[in-house]
Amino acid sequence: xxxxxxxxxxxTKSFGAVKxxxxxxxxxxxxxxxxxxxxxxxxxxxxxxxxxxxxAPDAGEILIQGQPVRINxxxxxxxxxxxxxxxxxxxxxxLSVLENLLIGIPGKSGRIDRVGxxxxxxxxxxxxxxTLDPDLPVSALSVGEQQRLEIVKALFRxxxxxxxxxxxxVLAPTEVDGLFAALxxxxxxxxxxxxxxxxxxxxxxxxxxxxxxxHGRVAGRVDTPATTTSSEMAQLMCGHExxxxxxxxxxxxxxxxxxxxxxxxxxxxxxxxxxxLAVRAGEILxxxxxxxxxxxxxxxxxxxxxxxxxxxMTIAGRAVSRFSPRxxxxxxxxxxxxxxxxxxxxxxxxxxxxxxxxxxxxxxxxRKGLLKPDAIRxxxxxxxxxxxxxxxxxxxxxxxxxxxxxxxxxxxxxxxFDPKVLIVSQPTRGxxxxxxxxxxxxxxxxxxxxxxxxxxxxxxxELLMLCDRIAVxxxxxxxxxxxxxxxxxxxxxLLMTGAGQAEEAA
Amino acid sequence: xxxxxxxxxxxGFLAAIIRIxxxxxxxxxxxxxxxxxxxxxxxxxxxxxxxxxxxFTATSLSGSLWLGVLVAMLTGALMGALHALFTVALGLSQxxxxxxxxxxxxxxxxxxxxxxxxxxxxxxxxxxxxxxxxPVLSDIPVLGPAVFNxxxxxxxxxxxxxxxxxxxxxxxxxxxxxxxGENPRAADSAGVGVIATRFxxxxxxxxxMGLAGAFLSMAQFNAFTxxxxxxxxxxxxxxxxxxxxxxxxxxxxxxxxxxxxxLQLRMQASGLGHIxxxxxxxxxxxxxxxxxxxxxRNAVAPSALLKPFRREER
Numbered sequence: 001x002x003x004x005x006x007x008x009x010x011x012t013k014s015f016g017a018v019k020x021x022x023x024x025x026x027x028x029x030x031x032x033x034x035x036x037x038x039x040x041x042x043x044x045x046x047x048x049x050x051x052x053x054x055x056a057p058d059a060g061e062i063l064i065q066g067q068p069v070r071i072n073x074x075x076x077x078x079x080x081x082x083x084x085x086x087x088x089x090x091x092x093x094x095l096s097v098l099e100n101l102l103i104g105i106p107g108k109s110g111r112i113d114r115v116g117x118x119x120x121x122x123x124x125x126x127x128x129x130x131t132l133d134p135d136l137p138v139s140a141l142s143v144g145e146q147q148r149l150e151i152v153k154a155l156f157r158x159x160x161x162x163x164x165x166x167x168x169x170v171l172a173p174t175e176v177d178g179l180f181a182a183l184x185x186x187x188x189x190x191x192x193x194x195x196x197x198x199x200x201x202x203x204x205x206x207x208x209x210x211x212x213x214x215h216g217r218v219a220g221r222v223d224t225p226a227t228t229t230s231s232e233m234a235q236l237m238c239g240h241e242x243x244x245x246x247x248x249x250x251x252x253x254x255x256x257x258x259x260x261x262x263x264x265x266x267x268x269x270x271x272x273x274x275x276x277l278a279v280r281a282g283e284i285l286x287x288x289x290x291x292x293x294x295x296x297x298x299x300x301x302x303x304x305x306x307x308x309x310x311x312x313m314t315i316a317g318r319a320v321s322r323f324s325p326r327x328x329x330x331x332x333x334x335x336x337x338x339x340x341x342x343x344x345x346x347x348x349x350x351x352x353x354x355x356x357x358x359x360x361x362x363x364x365x366x367r368k369g370l371l372k373p374d375a376i377r378x379x380x381x382x383x384x385x386x387x388x389x390x391x392x393x394x395x396x397x398x399x400x401x402x403x404x405x406x407x408x409x410x411x412x413x414x415x416x417f418d419p420k421v422l423i424v425s426q427p428t429r430g431x432x433x434x435x436x437x438x439x440x441x442x443x444x445x446x447x448x449x450x451x452x453x454x455x456x457x458x459x460x461x462e463l464l465m466l467c468d469r470i471a472v473x474x475x476x477x478x479x480x481x482x483x484x485x486x487x488x489x490x491x492x493x494l495l496m497t498g499a500g501q502a503e504e505a506a
Numbered sequence: 507x508x509x510x511x512x513x514x515x516x517x518g519f520l521a522a523i524i525r526i527x528x529x530x531x532x533x534x535x536x537x538x539x540x541x542x543x544x545x546x547x548x549x550x551x552x553x554x555x556x557x558x559x560x561x562f563t564a565t566s567l568s569g570s571l572w573l574g575v576l577v578a579m580l581t582g583a584l585m586g587a588l589h590a591l592f593t594v595a596l597g598l599s600q601x602x603x604x605x606x607x608x609x610x611x612x613x614x615x616x617x618x619x620x621x622x623x624x625x626x627x628x629x630x631x632x633x634x635x636x637x638x639x640x641p642v643l644s645d646i647p648v649l650g651p652a653v654f655n656x657x658x659x660x661x662x663x664x665x666x667x668x669x670x671x672x673x674x675x676x677x678x679x680x681x682x683x684x685x686x687g688e689n690p691r692a693a694d695s696a697g698v699g700v701i702a703t704r705f706x707x708x709x710x711x712x713x714x715m716g717l718a719g720a721f722l723s724m725a726q727f728n729a730f731t732x733x734x735x736x737x738x739x740x741x742x743x744x745x746x747x748x749x750x751x752x753x754x755x756x757x758x759x760x761x762x763x764x765x766x767x768x769l770q771l772r773m774q775a776s777g778l779g780h781i782x783x784x785x786x787x788x789x790x791x792x793x794x795x796x797x798x799x800x801x802x803r804n805a806v807a808p809s810a811l812l813k814p815f816r817r818e819e820r
Contacts, residue, residue: 052695054817075697090695092688094809095681103685104696107678153696 003066005030005192006051006082006161011060013043013050020046022216023060028161028192033183035207035225036196039237039432040403043216044196045087048163052084053077075104083154084163089146093139097121097132097149101156124155128185129178143292144175151182161192168202172290173460173493180206198237200230201461212236238433244465245441248448252468253281254317256452257333257421262301262311270294272301272308273476279421279452284443286467286484287456290496294476295425295456296338302423302454303335304328316420329358334419338426338456340406347399351391352380354398355413383412388438404435411442422446425456440466460489474498519768520652525726527757527764528663529554529718533742534749534756535670536714540586542674542751543707544687544810548604549589550715551739552611555732557581557719559615562730563622566632571724574632575659578720579713585611586712587705594704597814608739619730634728635659657725659717666714670753683707687808690815700815715739737791744794750805762797766790 004027013021021043028034038044050057053071061068064080071077077084091100102117118134125131130148138146147167154162164183168176183206187193197203203210203225210222212233220236222228235241255278264272272294279285289295300306301313307323314320315331325335335358337343345354356365356376365376380394387408391401401409407427414422427443428436443453443466457463463470464487471481472495479495533550540547547553561578565571585607592603623630635657644654653664674680682703685693690700718738723730745763749756770786 073697074695078697084695086695090689090692092685092692092809094688094806095684099681099684100692102678103681103693104698105678111676112678112681157696 004028004063005032005065007063007066008047008051009061009063011047011050011062012058013046013055014058019216021050021057024213024216024218026211026218028194030160030190030192031187032209033187033193033195033207035203035210035222036194036213037198037200037203037210037233037237038213038219039198040430041432042213042237044213045165046216047213048084048165048194048196051077052082052163078104078157078159081158081160082163083151083157083159083161085147085150085154085165085167087165087169089150091138091146091149094137096135096137097141098134100138100149101134101153105157120156121152124152127189128155128182130155130182143170143290144172144178147171147179148182155186159191161194162186163194163196165196166198167195168197168199169458170291172496173489174497176202199461200233203233204228204230214239234433245437245444247444247466247468250282250447250468252283253450255279255314256281256316257302257454258312258314259302260312262298262308262313264297264301264306265309266297266306270297270476272297274311275476275478276311277471277478277481279454281420281450281452282447283469284447284453284455284467286463286470287454287473288458288460288463288470288492288496289473289479291458293473293496295473297476298473299335299338299423299425299456302328303333303337325358332420334414334417334422336407336410336414336422336424336427340403340410341399344410345398345406347397349398350395351398351401351409352376352394355380355383355394355409358413359417379416383409383416387412404431404438407431407435407439411439415442415446419451421452421454423454423456426458427455428459428462436462460492463492464489472496517648517651519772520648521656522768522771523761523764524653524656524660525764526767527760528657528660529721529726529738530742530745530760530763531663531667531757532714532718532721533739534745534760535666535753536582536711536718537742537746538711538749538751538753538756539670539674539683539714540708540711541746541811542687542808543683543704544690544808544813544815545590545593545704545708546600546604546743546812547586547589547607547708547711547715548601548743549585549607549611549712550604550742551735551737552608552615553582553585553712553715554719554722554735554739556585556611556615557716558723558734559619559719559730561716561720562632562723563618565634565724566630571635574724575717575720578724579716582712582714582716582719583709584712586709586715589712590705590708593814594701594708597816600812616732629729629731631729632724634723635725657721659721659725662717667753667757674753679703679706684808686815687810690810690813694815694817704815715742718742741791741794744798747802747805747807748794748798750802751808759797763790763794766793 007027009025011021011024024047036044049055053073053076062071069080071080098117102112107113121134130152132149132152167179171179183193195207207225210225211218212220214237222233257279259275259277262272262275270293275298287295297306301308304323304325304327312319315328315333318331320328341347359365365372377394389405389408391405427439447453455466464484467484469481469483470487470492472479472492479498482491533554537547537550557578560581561574564577565574589603589607592598593600637655638658640654644650682693682698686700686703694700722734727734741763745759746756749759767790770789774783774786
């Protein structure tokens, strides 16, 4: 094995009382793709931020080609040949591709070196198949192209080690293949790559070696990811065995939610173009698709936030005449919004307030225009107990809860009213395996009790495990619906890119 | 009305437009640099007033016009640095600090002026900038006397516009300014000093605002009065939006405003005397509001405008 390109020894980093990293050792050799695996909050991103100079470690050292170095800023990291592709891209949307590349690069006789930049961009494009139009504004690029730009940006600055933080989270399956091909090409030319992920199959497919973090510590090292089973790695990740909940056969009843030719017009986001679908009682329908293909508009229409321009919707057999969150709720719809923190609840108020927010004017929680604080408190306490929501009490500030506990709270507040239809977006995003497992079980419970559930998600594995049928959205339309028995990641991926049409399985 | 049209194409009228546009162009470019870096500078009105005062005073005491200009620019730069200290280094509200800078600068200008010149029945004046005809060019019919027979500060403004565009769009520093105004995190991860770049842009902007103030007290009026700026700073803020944060468009916006202002001055003087002159005074401002409503509805401000930057710490 060649000498390591970079080595981290005994890295420890605390935030207050929380040890985000403790005595972590890690090394990457030239030409090696190292997987960094771990649950949310395991300390992967913190570790990489230490390497990239965003945080100073409390203890430990970093060696580059055997020489100890101090990395105090991203500028230091760049100078040391470390490039990072963050989860949230660091790009200026209104500036051109080339301008985003040239930022921070000294010019030629006081001017931006456009000619040199173009040449370098073309060279990188040839070497790794990473081509980009230099004069397009970044806002005109797809998410996949923006990621490509971030990679090119790192190479442009002469990075010899590339860190990618959950790069596949934003990509369609076909784009993932393209990314992997580019990464393999870079590794073949002697670059070191750190690939951060919690998706086991990707780590197994791509990486040469793999380090698993748990609670900030190295939980294990896998030298042959390709031949190690996913369940072995999952066990390293969460410290115990994880059995996915079994989805029994279902006997769907009558349709509880139907959409017929729903179209929207709007000034922001993707519009819906004639979406028709039906969810039956006791059925889980998945909505897959690359984000930004109308999923948000669909969720907003169903939850009454967005009034469609055309089309009909029924809930439990009754036509929705007035689209408003209260209106659809009265017909039996429950909703768990995509973004817990901004649209789910009010982070600065007590949890109890958020728990009753959607029903604040109803008889259960108010009388003659006055709130019933005891009822609100009792309701919240009841849910905290029933759903094992870890918090000091109902008056805790909602924003202080962890993601998993917030999601449980949101689930509790809807399920307490026995909805006929439940719509959820990204139900387990950002949750660890244990919390995700809990949410999944609750969905399957509701399904067994005859609730119709729509799950909008980007994680295909999750949808395949959970759903009876999966509809794929592409550019505001339903590109196809597959029975989960026939659905595979590959077939869904094809639909997600707009290629091919599947038969309507409804 | 035909008399009015004749007046429009008079040399004097065109020259007046250019003259009125000059301080607006400096101020607008100054505000534009600041906002492009993500910092709204509502201190502009006060900075212009204080610079007009310090420039006038320096010239009045030393007899040197260019020393006055330099002092005015330094005053502007200093006040820009003060605004940047509050908004960039300390990350305070740009609105509140900007208004604070305006109030402070205005008060300071009045105070220092009284302290230096005392209470006088006739305000002191200086021999300000004289027109400087440019050989050959000033002989071009109509355009020559209108554009090339002006104060040297006017020529500076004419040069400043393409220069600002060059700096902003063609130099690494200009790219850094645009980047910290759009996505400071991106700039930071590329090794660009966000705080330093913002400081520089706000200070440069302040110096340009100082130049605008100097023009008012040292070329246009040759005296300092408390009403010497009279809202031109606020107008510049609107013109930046109208000009979509672009040097060329901003300068164009300044010219357009100057055209309407010159027009209303002529209308006051023309035969429309039965209308109170205050009605004409309102015209340029009404025009600005209408023009902004029509032209700037889709204008998009720099994404990071008003947002202080702090390195992420948990």
